[in-house]
Amino acid sequence: MMPPGAGGGATSVGRMCGIVGFTGSSSAAAPGPEGLAVVLEGLRRLEYRGYDSAGVAVLADGPGADGTPPGLTSAKRAGRLARLVEALEESPLLEGSTAIGHTRWATHGGPTDANAHPHLSADGRLAVIHNGIIENYAVLKAELQAEGVVFASETDTEVVTHLLARTLAEQPAGGAGALAESMRRVCRQLDGAFTLLAVHADSPGTVVGARRNSPLVVGLGDGANYLGSDVAAFIAHTKEALELGQDQVVQITATAVEVTGFDGTPVTPRAFTVDWDAEAAEKGGHPWFMDKEIHEQPKAVADTLLGRSDAAGAMVLDELRIDESTLRGIDKIIVIACGTAAFAGYVAKYAIEHWCRIPVEVDLAHEFRYRDPVLTPRTLVVAISQSGETMDVVMAVRHAREQGAKVLAICNTRGSTIPRESDAALYTHAGPEVAVASTKAFLAQITACYLLGLYLAQLRGNLFPDEVAAVIGQLHAVPAAVQEVLDGAEAVRALARELVDAPTVLFLGRHVGYPVALEGALKLKELAYIHAEGFAAGELKHGPIALVEPGQPVFVIVPSPRGRDSLHAKVISNAAEVRARGARTIAIAEVGDDAVLPHADVVIRVPAVPTLMAPLVTVVPLQIFAMEVATAKGYDVDQPRNLAKSVTVE
Numbered sequence: 133m134m135p136p137g138a139g140g141g142a143t144s145v146g147r148m149c150g151i152v153g154f155t156g157s158s159s160a161a162a163p164g165p166e167g168l169a170v171v172l173e174g175l176r177r178l179e180y181r182g183y184d185s186a187g188v189a190v191l192a193d194g195p196g197a198d199g200t201p202p203g204l205t206s207a208k209r210a211g212r213l214a215r216l217v218e219a220l221e222e223s224p225l226l227e228g229s230t231a232i233g234h235t236r237w238a239t240h241g242g243p244t245d246a247n248a249h250p251h252l253s254a255d256g257r258l259a260v261i262h263n264g265i266i267e268n269y270a271v272l273k274a275e276l277q278a279e280g281v282v283f284a285s286e287t288d289t290e291v292v293t294h295l296l297a298r299t300l301a302e303q304p305a306g307g308a309g310a311l312a313e314s315m316r317r318v319c320r321q322l323d324g325a326f327t328l329l330a331v332h333a334d335s336p337g338t339v340v341g342a343r344r345n346s347p348l349v350v351g352l353g354d355g356a357n358y359l360g361s362d363v364a365a366f367i368a369h370t371k372e373a374l375e376l377g378q379d380q381v382v383q384i385t386a387t388a389v390e391v392t393g394f395d396g397t398p399v400t401p402r403a404f405t406v407d408w409d410a411e412a413a414e415k416g417g418h419p420w421f422m423d424k425e426i427h428e429q430p431k432a433v434a435d436t437l438l439g440r441s442d443a444a445g446a447m448v449l450d451e452l453r454i455d456e457s458t459l460r461g462i463d464k465i466i467v468i469a470c471g472t473a474a475f476a477g478y479v480a481k482y483a484i485e486h487w488c489r490i491p492v493e494v495d496l497a498h499e500f501r502y503r504d505p506v507l508t509p510r511t512l513v514v515a516i517s518q519s520g521e522t523m524d525v526v527m528a529v530r531h532a533r534e535q536g537a538k539v540l541a542i543c544n545t546r547g548s549t550i551p552r553e554s555d556a557a558l559y560t561h562a563g564p565e566v567a568v569a570s571t572k573a574f575l576a577q578i579t580a581c582y583l584l585g586l587y588l589a590q591l592r593g594n595l596f597p598d599e600v601a602a603v604i605g606q607l608h609a610v611p612a613a614v615q616e617v618l619d620g621a622e623a624v625r626a627l628a629r630e631l632v633d634a635p636t637v638l639f640l641g642r643h644v645g646y647p648v649a650l651e652g653a654l655k656l657k658e659l660a661y662i663h664a665e666g667f668a669a670g671e672l673k674h675g676p677i678a679l680v681e682p683g684q685p686v687f688v689i690v691p692s693p694r695g696r697d698s699l700h701a702k703v704i705s706n707a708a709e710v711r712a713r714g715a716r717t718i719a720i721a722e723v724g725d726d727a728v729l730p731h732a733d734v735v736i737r738v739p740a741v742p743t744l745m746a747p748l749v750t751v752v753p754l755q756i757f758a759m760e761v762a763t764a765k766g767y768d769v770d771q772p773r774n775l776a777k778s779v780t781v782e
């Protein structure tokens with residue numbers, strides 16, 4: 133949130149924005165790639181990170197039309213990126229091969245043109261963009277105001293701009309590296325979380341970036357270099373990238389990348405190659421990214437399983453960097469995650485406890501450290517995050533490690549903060565997830581958790597090799613089962629069109645069906661803005677059943693009748709209880725389960741799979757349902773209101 137005293141009344145602004153920087157070779161005689169085009173393309177790919185406003189700044193290669201010397205030219209607009217593009221068509225910027233761009237997300241306060249980034253110095257020669265929060269903003273602002281600095285926006289970012297301009301003015305004129313050195317000096321004065329990019333008219337062909345607790349990666353091009361909040365910013369141009377660590381400043385030119393700590397110590401960043409290409413981050417003929425990502429789920433599961441078992445069926449997890457004796461000695465697992473990733477953790481709890489006989493707790497990452505959790509060197513903390521940048525999870529990971537626990541990250545994004553700061557990483561291979569609503573990452577996270585559970589069970593001797601192999605076989609059958617659901621989804625789509633005006637929808641599940649119910653409700657809330665609740669089916673009669681009125685839609689996730697204990701019968705009873713009170717019951721039930729028929733108004737069929745595999749299949753109709761309701765309502769499925777893909781503020 134914006135620090136106190138930010139002005140403008142109750143304005144409290146936090147950002148998890150998209151940031152792009154680019155510089156390519158250029159001279160007046162041989163102009164390089166057009167910086168603006170590269171940056172706008174990057175912003176288009178990053179818009180899922182925030183879409184309240186957008187802005188760009190370009191260092192012009194040559195003089196202006198009126199003969200003014202080369203300088204900085206910029207534009208910014210409240211609203212979606214398209215509004216900025218329209219504005220640029222009406223009033224084009226000067227051409228240049230060095231540029232920065234920003235797409236913003238705000239938690240409070242109306243997004244305005246003035247608050248959009250970049251923020252310029254008083255002389256208009258310096259531009260700064262920012263993701264994060266400057267926590268000591270108010271103190272710094274007061275100091276600057278006392279010196280006569282006039283602020284043009286309500287943002288904390290503008291403090292950095294003026295501090296940087298002031299520090300730069302104190303550097304030897306035109307000194308090489310003056311912008312980077314000034315950035316280091318300014319960063320040492322800042323508290324909070326930030327990724328910053330800056331360009332200055334006196335540093336042609338140079339972009340300087342800095343990061344603390346907010347994401348920033350470098351893209352290495354041929355005669356050009358890139359900076360981005362994530363690799364999507366430059367994936368159209370290069371797959372070769374560098375990870376930046378905490379408290380580092382980077383300076384890019386067309387031919388060089390220099391990284392130092394905030395204290396100026398040179399750093400050699402870790403290189404990595406992105407394992408997906410630009411096409412994977414395009415809609416590919418689907419109406420929404422979410423639709424494409426839902427259809428990629430069979431592949432996401434299959435790719436996450438790839439190469440993880442040997443010819444004899446035994447588990448091989450080569451990304452694990454925690455030694456086997458430590459893993460054998462684990463006496464508790466705590467899963468930390470947020471949103472959909474946390475629901476994957478709830479599913480994993482049932483499987484891991486069943487296979488490994490280790491107690492598993494699941495904590496929302498933002499609650500974890502505040503409850504003073506009991507952590508010892510024998511605790512394994514499993515941090516699940518698609519983006520690898522969710523700040524609540526980052527902070528929880530740090531807390532766990534400080535307390536001596538081992539942390540294993542299950543993550544979809546190479547080069548991101550969470551796996552880098554963990555003791556081990558197990559990557560999901562879902563490919564880029566662009567839609568704000570998580571779908572294929574959920575299935576891949578459950579798959580990865582299961583792999584971890586099987587690995588531990590094998591290592592600790594809880595399961596025999598043939599038992600592990602049997603479950604691996606069940607996992608390998610999941611992609612075909614998910615495909616079957618996708619192929620037969622018309623009934624769900626029709627149901628969505630019918631229920632488009634439902635004011636509230638309830639979801640019931642038991643055992644692994646419970647987190648599926650929670651996920652079904654979350655999808656409907658975030659995409660269709662319909663009030664929805666997921667309940668443990670057994671909890672109904674302890675209160676929530678009072679909500680049921682005639683006509684109330686209630687989804688019931690029905691376990692397999694071939695499953696364990698009396699789960700199936702219990703859930704059927706719960707369906708009967710709500711139907712007896714007038715609910716319109718929609719059963720998600722396996723093919724051939726006729727016991728459900730007397731208790732369901734609608735039955736959505738899914739293929740028969742073993743109990744622990746069921747969440748990977750039964751969640752799919754719920755994802756499609758939410759997407760279709762949102763589409764029918766005319767909402768933007770990929771960028772629902774008030775949300776951003778990656779929540780990089782606490």
Ligand code: M6R
Pocket residue numbers: 470471472473516517518519520521522525568569570571654658777778779
């Ligand atoms: O990138 P992460 O997996 O850490 O993100 C966690 C949540 O923010 C995310 O799953 C969120 O709940 C999605 N919008 C759900 O669709």
